[in-house]
Amino acid sequence: MRIPIRLSTAALVLLVLTLTVPVAHAQAIWGTSSATPATEPGYQGYWKYCFNIEWDTTGYGGQGLSHSSVFLGLEDCAAACDEGAFAFSDTVGSGGDAEGCAVYYRGLFECDGDPHFPQFPFPTIKFEYYEGECEPGGVGWAYVCFYSIFGPGPPAVHPYRLGIKFGQNTETGPLEGQLPMCEISPVEDSTWGMLKALYR
Numbered sequence: 001m002r003i004p005i006r007l008s009t010a011a012l013v014l015l016v017l018t019l020t021v022p023v024a025h026a027q028a029i030w031g032t033s034s035a036t037p038a039t040e041p042g043y044q045g046y047w048k049y050c051f052n053i054e055w056d057t058t059g060y061g062g063q064g065l066s067h068s069s070v071f072l073g074l075e076d077c078a079a080a081c082d083e084g085a086f087a088f089s090d091t092v093g094s095g096g097d098a099e100g101c102a103v104y105y106r107g108l109f110e111c112d113g114d115p116h117f118p119q120f121p122f123p124t125i126k127f128e129y130y131e132g133e134c135e136p137g138g139v140g141w142a143y144v145c146f147y148s149i150f151g152p153g154p155p156a157v158h159p160y161r162l163g164i165k166f167g168q169n170t171e172t173g174p175l176e177g178q179l180p181m182c183e184i185s186p187v188e189d190s191t192w193g194m195l196k197a198l199y200r
Helices: 002-020 189-198
Strands: 029-037 047-056 065-071 095-096 102-110 124-129 139-149 148-152 156-166 169-177 180-184
Touching: 029 156, 047 065, 047 148, 047 156, 047 169, 102 139, 124 139
Parallel strands: 029 169
Antiparallel strands: 029 047, 047 139, 065 124, 065 156, 095 102, 095 139, 102 124, 148 180, 156 169
8 A cells, every 4th residue: 555655655756746847938029030132212222131031029927028139149250330331221120019009119339238237248239119108018929120231141049139128028039031231242442432421
């Protein structure tokens, strides 16, 4: 009679351990990106980079989105912070959330990185929503774009190139696709010089 009791006790201990071990958080932010030559008036000669970004903060308390960031990884690129190297339309995209909130976004270039992510002190693109009647909740998505004179690298999975700030919290996540390299392409040097002159 003692053997079944021991087995039951062991099973009970295993069940308690299973229930008390913390469950790992799911990914808070992830996305994909693509690059194509820009065709919009005023951006000829640039590359257009577009991002499908999704987030889910329910495993971290569920706070709504403050902003998202793309860490470009161009810390060794002397020209990355030149005026005209990156450009934005007035509205860079739109998005929504699981509760039906719909917003538009603006883009910002941070040469020294997003201060909320001090571990990435290099050129960063930040996407903020225009404040209005609602703010994106803990589960949502955005489709946003920016322009750059720098040509794209090959498609790859970049593990920590996306960041999200929600409430007082920050998390990073993977980006799959293309990001700018420190190469001016396909714009010729003379055209690049003319573009830089416009911003001086």
